[in-house]
Every structure is written in C-alpha cells, then in structure tokens.
Ligand SMILES: Cc1ncc(C[n+]2csc(CCOP(=O)(O)OP(=O)(O)O)c2C)c(N)n1
C-alpha cells in the first residue's frame with residue numbers, strides 16, 4: 001500500500017469505481033496521475049498522452065462495464081492509467097521493460113484489452129467489428145473507442161465511420177482532442193476541430209454540461225438521453241454527415257461534466273455517437289505542459305524537474321545523418337522534396353523542413369496517402385524522399401506497389417527504425433521491409449552498415465531517376481565512423497569486401513556488419529580465416545560477389561536485421577538457380593526468428609534473436625563441423641570481452 005495514494009489503493013478493479021462519488025473520483029484521478037508520473041519517471045514511455053486521459057479513463061471505467069463492454073484505445077500509447085485501473089497496477093513498474101507489461105494495449109495481457117494496438121487509426125474499425133459481432137450474437141454490450149485528434153487523420157478512421165454511419169450501428173467513439181499529434185497536428189481537420197473548440201459556444205457548453213449533469217444525470221430513458229445530448233452539441237457537422245451523432249465539445253478533465261455526458265450517450269442505444277472531448281497533453285505535470293512535444297515519448301526523468309536522463313551520444317544518430325545529407329543535396333537540387341507521415345522529429349524531416357519549409361510535407365498519420373502523393377510528384381519531375389519508419393510503411397504497401405513500383409516512379413524511401421527497436425516491441429519492429437520491398441520488380445533496396453554508408457545511400461537514391469529506391473537504417477546512433485564531406489553515389493548492385501579470408505564468408509546486409517566483424521575476430525582466434533562482406537544491396541543482388549563467396553569458402557553465412565523471406569532468401573534462391581548449391585556448399589541464412597519478439601533492450605533482443613557476434617560465430621563453427629564453440633571469445637578492438 002502506498003500512503004500517497006489512499007483512494008487509488010481501494011481500487012483493485014474498475015468495479016470499485018462504481019461506488020465512488022464524483023468528489024472521490026476526482027481524488028482517484030489525482031492519485032492516478034501522480035502514480036503515472038512516478039512510474040514513467042522510472043521506465044520512460046509515452047507520458048504526455050497518458051496524462052491527458054487520466055480523467056477520461058476514470059470516467060469511462062466508472063460509466064461502462066469493462067471488460068464486458070469493449071473499450072478500444074487507438075494506438076494504445078495513452079493506456080497506462082487504464083492499465084493501473086484494470087488489475088495491472090502490481091506490474092506497472094515493468095512497463096516497456098523486458099518481460100514486463102507492454103507499452104500498448106495487448107490482448108494476451110488482459111481481458112480489459114479486447115484489441116491490441118500501437119499503430120494509429122485502427123480503433124474505430126475494431127470497434128465496428130465488435131459492435132457488429134455483438135449484434136449478430138444478439139448481445140447487448142457497449143462498444144467504446146477512444147481516438148486522438150492525431151490518429152483521426154488516418155484514413156482508416158473515416159472508412160470505419162462511413163461504414164458504421166451507413167449501418168446506423170450502435171457504438172461510441174470518443175474523440176480525444178488535445179490539439180497535438182507527436183508534433184502539432186496538421187491539416188484541415190485540425191483547423192476544423194480548433195474552430196469548434198475555440199467557439200464561444202464551447203465555453204457556454206462547459207456550463208451546460210454541468211446543468212445536464214444536474215438535470216438529466218439521473219434520468220435514464222434513452223430518448224431523453226439522446227434529446228439532451230443533441231441539445232448540447234455544437235458544430236460537428238462533419239461527423240453528422242458521416243452518420244454519427246455528435247456530442248461536444250466537452251472538457252475532458254472535468255469529471256462533473258464527463259460522467260453524466262458519458263452516461264447519457266451510453267443510454268442512447270440508437271446508432272453511432274461521437275463524443276468530442278477536449279484535453280491537454282501532459283496535463284498536470286508542468287514540465288510536460290510547457291514542453292513543445294508535451295512529453296510525447298520520454299526517457300527516465302527527474303520527477304521534480306522533469307529533466308530527462310539522456311546519455312551523451314557517442315556518435316550522430318542515423319536519422320540525423322540522413323537529414324543532414326538530404327539537406328546538403330537539396331541545396332543544389334530544388335526538385336528534392338521531403339515527406340513525413342506525422343513523424344517530423346522521428347525521421348529528421350523537422351530539420352529538412354527548417355531548411356526548406358516549402359519543400360517539406362507532413363501529411364498526417366496517412367502513410368498510404370503520403371506515398372501516392374510522392375508518386376505523383378515523382379511523375380511530375382520532383383525528387384520525393386518519403387521518410388517513413390519501416391513498421392509504418394507497412395500501412396502504405398499497396399501505394400508502394402500500385403502507385404510507385406508498377407509505374408516505376410523514382411520515389412526514394414528513407415526507411416528509418418529498420419530492425420529491432422527496443423521498448424516499443426513487436427508492433428514497431430522494422431522486420432519485414434526487406435521481404436516486402438525486395439519482392440517488387442525494378443526496386444533498388446539498400447541497407448546501411450554504418451552512418452557513412454548511409455550518406456552514400458542517400459546520394460545513390462538521389463541519383464536514381466528511373467525506378468523506385470529505398471535505403472534502410474536502424475534506430476539510434478551510428479558507430480562513430482568519420483563522415484563524408486561529400487558522399488558519392490554507390491555503384492548500383494555492388495557490395496564490398498570489408499575483410500578478406502579463405503574458409504568462412506560472412507555476408508552482412510545492414511548494421512549487423514559490425515557483429516559480423518566481431519564474429520570474424522572470434523573465428524580467426526580459432527584459426528579460421530574469415531571473409532566479411534557488406535552486401536549493401538538486397539536488390540539488385542551483387543551476384544558476382546555472392547557466387548565468388550560461395551565458390552571460394554567452405555561456409556557462407558548471410559546476416560540481416562530482418563525477418564525470414566528477405567536477403568538470405570534472395571541469396572539462397574540465386575545460388576540455387578545457378579547451381580551453386582549442387583556441390584555441397586554449406587550456407588546458413590541468419591535472420592530474425594519467426595516469432596514476434598516482445599520489447600526489451602535492442603541488444604538483448606538481438607541476442608535472443610540469435611544475431612549477436614557469438615551467435616554468428618557459433619553458426620559458422622556448427623556449419624564447418626570444426627572448432628570449439630565453448631572457446632569462442634568476444635574480441636572488440638583487440639580486447640577480449642567475454
Ligand atoms: C500508422 C502509424 N503512424 C505513425 C504512428 C506514430 N504515432 C504514434 S502516436 C502518434 C500521434 C498520435 O496523436 P493522437 O492520436 O492525437 O494522440 P496523442 O499522442 O495526442 O494523445 C503518432 C504519429 C503510429 N503509431 N502509427
């Protein structure tokens with residue numbers, strides 16, 4: 001028991017909220033907020049979004065009967081207070097840690113998470129599915145989706161509303177409008193919502209909401225509830241047109257208003273309803289409220305000052321190197337444009353936008369649109385660079401195939417967060433892009449083994465004008481290598497030998513090259529002469545290099561930071577086709593394992609994945625059938641580490 005949270009300590013499940021008065025719930029919310037801050041100060045995570053929904057979370061669990069009623073959080077990054085209230089308080093300090101609670105909603109974690117998430121814009125579609133299944137099964141539960149104003153820029157949200165509005169399906173969507181995405185929100189929707197919220201009517205409604213609480217809060221007839229809710233709606237024509245009753249905007253931090261309004265919409269029982277709730281990202285923690293990003297994603301921090309514990313970088317981040325290289329090229333080429341899907345800071349597009357405000361486009365959480373938008377710009381002679389995380393590019397795959405690849409348009413994809421990303425876990429791992437892009441005809445696909453190579457890949461993509469191209473690079477810092485003053489484009493489809501040997505060949509694609517080099521040192525220490533090559537290209541393959549490695553070594557190992565069906569498969573297929581496997585070549589493709597890996601520190605995830613230097617060396621010895629795995633020593637810079 002924690003003396004600082006006497007009321008929260010009495011809540012062991014949402015059922016305990018039912019008997020509390022509004023005054024008590026206000027105290028519960030205060031304690032919940034303090035606990036959330038305290039927890040995230042030790043774990044890091046998505047603090048600002050969580051703080052913004054504290055009262056909303058309390059109100060929802062007070063009014064609705066979760067888990068019987070289905071509550072779906074969009075993205076799920078704001079769900080820490082929900083986790084604390086839904087029987088996960090004891091484990092909350094394991095949030096985002098290896099073996100701990102996920103930073104998002106997750107079906108396998110709790111029955112209070114009926115649908116997992118982490119990518120934006122899926123909640124209304126999921127809610128639509130639950131509402132439809134409910135009706136087909138002749139059940140009576142409520143379905144509640146909570147979606148942020150940023151996530152509301154995702155096209156899927158409108159596909160779902162259009163569908164459900166047309167079916168007049170009973171469900172509740174709560175639009176949590178904090179006037180923020182990760183960066184300030186973009187687009188006409190944001191203007192529309194701001195206009196609604198800033199209207200004189202909103203201020204009157206704050207009072208009206210309280211009146212509604214007093215006059216109808218205890219009345220239950222469905223018709224009356226609907227009548228009152230409609231009376232208190234201001235604006236919302238856009239949602240009306242999609243077939244949703246619009247209620248709001250209401251103050252999402254005022255339980256006096258929130259609870260009766262939610263009770264009323266719960267009792268309406270007739271068609272879909274959208275409740276527009278206004279909140280503040282970072283609410284109740286001054287450093288968050290004052291910061292530009294409202295503490296969207298933070299590392300561990302000091303609870304008093306808000307100062308985040310950030311270790312001093314040893315090398316520039318890949319993201320930064322990409323942004324600087326693009327800026328350098330864009331100074332001489334005004335056809336270069338940059339595109340981000342609501343991730344300006346994460347992709348470095350904020351820096352590009354500072355340098356070239358007219359040539360940077362934040363399209364919102366709309367990867368699909370962003371890619372087609374880029375395709376048409378390429379068709380009209382521009383040089384678009386689409387900077388999208390590997391995991392989010394999945395959302396745009398049809399645009400990549402249909403609008404870019406089939407038309408052979410020179411869109412350049414800067415694929416950040418390739419490979420494992422750590423605390424965000426399986427939903428954010430950039431595991432699949434090698435496979436899903438490498439399958440496309442006429443696509444050039446590169447992977448950077450260090451930050452200087454990344455510079456050259458940006459230059460290469462810039463030079464490719466007759467087909468699509470992509471370069472992938474990991475989250476975080478480079479290896480600290482000297483950067484090019486002026487990086488030259490690479491020869492297309494040509495890898496490089498980094499270390500020459502005779503017995504074992506390790507062919508790495510991307511940033512595992514460093515582990516491959518360490519593995520080579522370990523193998524050399526046992527007397528096995530080892531070649532290490534950097535493939536650079538997953539497509540087109542450097543077939544000469546691959547065939548040479550196959551011919552001149554007893555063992556060939558491929559290594560990549562990607563799932564099965566990627567680079568290793570391409571190499572194997574090529575070697576099989578040219579008959580190089582017919583004479584006993586020992587080839588071992590090393591990829592991410594065929595499982596969705598939960599969050600942990602990236603290096604531990606790679607170790608679990610079997611892609612560490614030691615795992616590579618072990619694989620080589622096993623394939624060779626000689627040597628002693630037990631004697632493998634990790635040697636870095638001539639120093640034996642383990
Ligand atoms: C498809 C997809 N693209 C990008 C992201 C990255 N992302 C996570 S949260 C977020 C902003 C969400 O804004 P909003 O829904 O308003 O929630 P808030 O953080 O303001 O609470 C973005 C862009 C994502 N999770 N999914």
Ligand SMILES: CC(=O)[C@@H](O)[C@H](O)COP(=O)(O)O
Pocket residue numbers: 046075077118182297346417421424475
């Ligand atoms: C919830 C979400 O999708 C983003 O906030 C993501 O966690 C950002 O990841 P990076 O920290 O790698 O930019």
Ligand SMILES: [Mg+2]
Pocket residue numbers: 148149150151176177178179180181
């Ligand atoms: Mg928002």
